[in-house]
Amino acid sequence: MPYIHKPETTIKHTKNIAYFERMQSSVAHAILLRMSLSPKDAKELSQLQTLLGIFLGLYFLAGLSTFFLFSSAHDKSFPPFFHWFLFALVPNEHFSTQYTVQLTAYRGKTFTPPELFGEANDIIPEATANRARDGIRHLGKALVAGDTARADVVRAELEAAYFPKDLSWQVVKITYDPIERFKTGTLEKVDVLGTYHTK
Amino acid sequence: MKYISILLEYIFKDSPLRHLERYANDSSVFVSARTLVQMYYFFLLFISVALFTWDTSFGAQTQIETPWPIGWIPFVGFVAAYTFVRIFFIAASVLAAWKPHWRPARILSFVALFEFCALYISILQLDVDGYGLLLTSLLFIFLPLGYEKMDAPVVVRMKFLLVFFAVQVENLLTYTMGGIGKLYGAAVQIAAGQSNFFSLHAPALQIADRQLLTGVHTALGSWAVEHYLLIYPWYLFTLYLLLFSFFVAFRPKLHRTWGLLLILFHVGNYLVINIGFVSHIFLWSLLLLASPFAPTKVSVKEFLCNLPVVDVVFKKILR
Numbered sequence: 362m363p364y365i366h367k368p369e370t371t372i373k374h375t376k377n378i379a380y381f382e383r384m385q386s387s388v389a390h391a392i393l394l395r396m397s398l399s400p401k402d403a404k405e406l407s408q409l410q411t412l413l414g415i416f417l418g419l420y421f422l423a424g425l426s427t428f429f430l431f432s433s434a435h436d437k438s439f440p441p442f443f444h445w446f447l448f449a450l451v452p453n454e455h456f457s458t459q460y461t462v463q464l465t466a467y468r469g470k471t472f473t474p475p476e477l478f479g480e481a482n483d484i485i486p487e488a489t490a491n492r493a494r495d496g497i498r499h500l501g502k503a504l505v506a507g508d509t510a511r512a513d514v515v516r517a518e519l520e521a522a523y524f525p526k527d528l529s530w531q532v533v534k535i536t537y538d539p540i541e542r543f544k545t546g547t548l549e550k551v552d553v554l555g556t557y558h559t560k
Numbered sequence: 561m562k563y564i565s566i567l568l569e570y571i572f573k574d575s576p577l578r579h580l581e582r583y584a585n586d587s588s589v590f591v592s593a594r595t596l597v598q599m600y601y602f603f604l605l606f607i608s609v610a611l612f613t614w615d616t617s618f619g620a621q622t623q624i625e626t627p628w629p630i631g632w633i634p635f636v637g638f639v640a641a642y643t644f645v646r647i648f649f650i651a652a653s654v655l656a657a658w659k660p661h662w663r664p665a666r667i668l669s670f671v672a673l674f675e676f677c678a679l680y681i682s683i684l685q686l687d688v689d690g691y692g693l694l695l696t697s698l699l700f701i702f703l704p705l706g707y708e709k710m711d712a713p714v715v716v717r718m719k720f721l722l723v724f725f726a727v728q729v730e731n732l733l734t735y736t737m738g739g740i741g742k743l744y745g746a747a748v749q750i751a752a753g754q755s756n757f758f759s760l761h762a763p764a765l766q767i768a769d770r771q772l773l774t775g776v777h778t779a780l781g782s783w784a785v786e787h788y789l790l791i792y793p794w795y796l797f798t799l800y801l802l803l804f805s806f807f808v809a810f811r812p813k814l815h816r817t818w819g820l821l822l823i824l825f826h827v828g829n830y831l832v833i834n835i836g837f838v839s840h841i842f843l844w845s846l847l848l849l850a851s852p853f854a855p856t857k858v859s860v861k862e863f864l865c866n867l868p869v870v871d872v873v874f875k876k877i878l879r
Contacts, residue, residue: 424734445737540764
């Protein structure tokens with residue numbers, strides 16, 4: 362005989378409530394589904410709730426763990442798991458750093474002082490592209506790590522994608538106070554990591 | 561054990577889970593949630609076509625980072641892979657928009673979105689805006705069979721609403737994780753004696769640095785750097801907003817207003833640091849502003865007396 366649903370207000374004690382009462386821990390009690398379903402339906406619903414609960418718990422733990430398991434600032438993601446620690450650290454006014462590129466000469470014209478990549482819209486059409494910035498960051502890290510093979514690959518990709526011909530440029534690590542640099546353009550320190558010329 | 565029970569009761573006392581059958585028997589709630597799911601797949605269809613122009617000129621970037629979902633790209637060539645991922649995403653989105661109740665369509669839509677998001681964060685745009693959509697699509701796979709029927713049995717309706725609620729919880733949980741991150745970062749920087757989240761000039765440092773990194777001068781960025789003290793209260797409030805988002809899922813009376821606050825949070829970020837998180841703005845419109853669990857009217861007193869943690873104070877003041 363098929364189960365006929367009855368509104369919950371007409372049912373005070375049903376088998377499924379007993380089923381839940383048997384299995385409930387304090388947690389289950391707190392988030393207990395109040396319902397008047399057949400035992401089979403109640404069990405299916407309970408299983409779905411458990412599955413979703415496990416997924417949420419797993420996502421929370423696995424997501425947070427990506428922050429601590431992966432060392433690099435940007436690589437701290439294992440799609441679809443992510444820690445969501447966005448802007449967790451406040452930039453430091455004494456030693457904020459950034460890998461970037463400074464342009465020293467273009468078509469025979471020398472820049473004094475050198476022009477930073479992100480500000481050279483007149484020379485590089487995609488000077489503010491996120492992916493260009495990320496490529497430069499990878500290049501800087503590879504140079505600091507002494508990984509010349511990777512540095513060569515990334516440099517070639519950057520040159521092919523963004524840099525015009527006859528451009529002299531340097532990969533640099535700049536140190537600055539964000540507010541001061543934002544207002545006046547002042548950099549505290551510029552460390553040159555590599556010098557190149559795109560023919 | 562007693563205290564754990566008290567805590568759980570505090571968190572879950574108004575949870576939609578406890579009233580799932582009542583919601584399932586309320587046709588307006590069920591139909592509303594079902595429409596929202598359909599709208600979600602319409603949105604995926606929209607972004608699958610509209611998000612980017614057809615541009616394969618950045619193929620050189622494919623060697624820089626290939627997250628595991630697109631680890632196959634170097635073997636087939638970037639242009640072919642990009643073309644495949646885009647067309648797959650569009651086709652799967654059309655299918656899911658047409659038949660969202662068909663589980664294979666939702667599975668295909670999720671896989672296509674997953675591939676697209678991996679491509680998006682690695683090559684096209686370095687942000688995680690798509691992750692919220694990804695989690696939503698993943699959970700929507702679990703929507704029950706037969707929910708599209710007008711006379712769907714109550715158990716099907718309950719399963720449907722349970723999954724919808726899990727999507728709300730999941731997305732809100734990511735914001736709580738963000739809040740935990742800010743607390744963690746503040747603790748690390750306080751221990752190191754550095755400027756930290758609670759420093760008065762922290763908003764100015766964040767906003768100035770972000771504009772310098774991106775090279776984009778935003779609508780209110782310069783103003784915000786100069787007048788950081790004016791925005792400091794909102795800046796602090798966002799920590800509360802993020803940290804306790806998870807708990808709001810279990811308090812339907814807060815859904816709509818909290819959704820509005822999260823949207824304002826993203827709009828504010830867009831105006832000062834050029835991070836829009838457009839997918840999340842859409843998701844909060846769908847999941848919280850239009851939450852099927854939210855009551856039609858919520859008084860100011862009810863709102864204040866439901867706010868996580870501070871409700872204890874408001875209940876004493878306003879009783």
